[in-house]
Amino acid sequence: MDRLSSHRATKEVVNKHNFKFSKSLGQNFLIDDNVIDRILEGARLSETDRIIEVGPGIGTLTREMGKVAENVVAIEIDKTLIPILKETLADLDNVEVVNEDILKVDVQGLINEKLNGGPVKLVANLPYYITTPIVMKFLEEDIPVTDIVVMVQKEVADRMNAKPSTKDYGALSVAVQYYCDTEIVAKAPRHMFVPQPNVDSIVIGLHVRDEKKYVVDNEEIFFKTVKASFGQRRKTLLNSLGGLGFLSKDEIREALQAANIDEKRRGETLSIDEFANLSNEINKFSSK
Numbered sequence: 001m002d003r004l005s006s007h008r009a010t011k012e013v014v015n016k017h018n019f020k021f022s023k024s025l026g027q028n029f030l031i032d033d034n035v036i037d038r039i040l041e042g043a044r045l046s047e048t049d050r051i052i053e054v055g056p057g058i059g060t061l062t063r064e065m066g067k068v069a070e071n072v073v074a075i076e077i078d079k080t081l082i083p084i085l086k087e088t089l090a091d092l093d094n095v096e097v098v099n100e101d102i103l104k105v106d107v108q109g110l111i112n113e114k115l116n117g118g119p120v121k122l123v124a125n126l127p128y129y130i131t132t133p134i135v136m137k138f139l140e141e142d143i144p145v146t147d148i149v150v151m152v153q154k155e156v157a158d159r160m161n162a163k164p165s166t167k168d169y170g171a172l173s174v175a176v177q178y179y180c181d182t183e184i185v186a187k188a189p190r191h192m193f194v195p196q197p198n199v200d201s202i203v204i205g206l207h208v209r210d211e212k213k214y215v216v217d218n219e220e221i222f223f224k225t226v227k228a229s230f231g232q233r234r235k236t237l238l239n240s241l242g243g244l245g246f247l248s249k250d251e252i253r254e255a256l257q258a259a260n261i262d263e264k265r266r267g268e269t270l271s272i273d274e275f276a277n278l279s280n281e282i283n284k285f286s287s288k
Contacts, residue, residue, distance in 0.1 A: 004060040004088060007031045010194055013058045017084050021195055025078055026127035029057045030151065032192040035203065036064055042185030042205045043123045043149040045069055050115040052145075054102045054124040054134060057081065059088040061125060066092040073114050077101050102134055107143050118144035125151040128199070132156065132172060135206070139179045148180070148206040151188060157202035165269050171230045174272055175223065178214060180206040214276040221286055222279040229267030229275070237270075238263035247285055255281040 004010060010031050013019075021027045030036065039061060045051075049069040056062045056074035058081065066072050072095045076085065085097045096114060098105070111118045122138055122145055131152045138145045152160075155168075160176045161184060162168035176182060185203040190196050216222045228243035241252045256263045259278040261270070270278070 003033065003036075004058060004063060005031055005033045005036045007194060010058065010060070013084060013088065014194075019058075019080065019084065022078060026055075026129045027057065027078070028125075028193040028195060028197045030060055030125050030188070030192060031194050032188065035151075035186050035188050035192060036061060038186035039123065039149060039151070039203055040064060040068070042183075042203060043121055043147060045121075045123075050111075050118060050120045052107070052111075052115070052120050052122050052124075054122070055127050056085060056097065057125070059085050061123070062089060062095060063092065065123060066095040070094065071115055072096070073098060073110065075100050075102050075105065075110075103130060103137065107137070107141065111144065119146045120144060121147045121149065123147075123149045128153045128156070128197075135160075136175065139176070139206075139208070146208055148208070149185060149203065150206075151201050151203050154187075154200045154202045157184065157204040160204055160206070164271050169268050170233075171226050174226045174275060176206060177272055178222075180208050182206055214272055215280070216276050217280045218283040218286070221283045222276065225279040225282055226267075226275055229270065233266065233268060236264050236266060237261065240267060241282075244282070247282065251285050252282075255285065 010029050045065060045068045047068065047070060051065050051069045051072040053062055053072060053074040056076050062072060062074050074097045076097055076099060079099055082097060082099050089095045111120055126134055135148060138148060158168045159170060159172045161182045162173040183205045185205045188201040190200050224244060228241050229237060231243045232240050237256060238252055253263055258281040261274060261278055
């Protein structure tokens with residue numbers, strides 16, 4: 001079977017199976033060869049790679065990854081797509097489709113059962129309404145993932161890739177960059193999809209570091225500090241950190257001074273190193 005990444009090929013498959021797109025599942029199928037190729041390049045695919053894909057659609061990206069990687073497991077929640085995928089992927093015996101909800105499935109168990117325990121790469125055109133939960137699930141649950149190369153809404157990619165003191169920089173930026181080095185792989189305007197969404201898209205590469213870059217004594221306190229710092233962006237750190245709930249204003253002031261951070265600064269100006277230092281000082285109070 002030839003590539004599926006054209007409007008004509010996609011339309012033929014959809015019409016043949018009388019498939020109806022689901023807005024609630026965020027179904028928008030990519031129909032651009034160049035972007036498919038950029039995704040494959042960004043994922044640095046090799047013949048030893050084990051891939052997890054989420055939301056394979058009709059198998060457009062799945063097919064191309066299956067031609068290169070050792071194994072591909074595609075997780076699709078929409079049962080009406082399963083017979084379509086069975087047909088479009090029939091000639092690839094290294095590809096398996098799992099009819100599950102990615103947010104409910106035991107990913108580590110799936111990796112152990114179907115992908116020899118990993119490590120894995122997550123490569124996908126993600127459903128936009130659950131992009132952040134999926135990415136953070138793979139990063140926070142100690143899943144053996146080396147690279148996450150995903151198509152996401154432009155605004156989300158901008159936030160993941162943002163630097164301090166910019167409008168897009170926030171808790172998501174810090175959370176993603178705490179674990180990963182980020183890069184913009186490709187741009188995908190809305191006309192490259194069927195049906196056409198209301199937003200433009202970007203392929204972002206999140207390359208998980210082998211070793212931690214930041215010295216954090218207590219990750220729970222670190223992420224609570226980040227969340228509180230961005231909770232009310234217009235407030236200074238002295239005031240916004242009151243959202244932690246367990247420090248007095250004097251203790252917050254003392255922690256800021258110990259971390260060499262001006263209490264009048266706002267969370268959006270802090271680098272991840274500064275968040276790490278601040279959370280380590282706050283952690284000293286939490287353990288008293």
